[in-house]
Amino acid sequence: MKESLMDIICCPMDKHDLELDVDEREGDEVLSGTLTCTDCGESYPIEDGIPNLLPPDMREEAE
DSSP states (O other): OOOGGGTTTOOOOTTOOOEEEEEEEEEEEEEEEEEEETTTTTTEETTEEEEEESSSHHHHOOO
């Protein structure tokens, strides 16, 4: 995902800002890491450059 997306995405649970923690980056692309809500603390993984913003219960069902 492009780091510039941080300006437009928010927590799907409560619509608060997300904090980005980058594990792997290539140029301006974030390949892996975590997005964490600044209010509720819920974490959303970034895998292969794709943020998974499904709520936790739906994320477990999809796996």
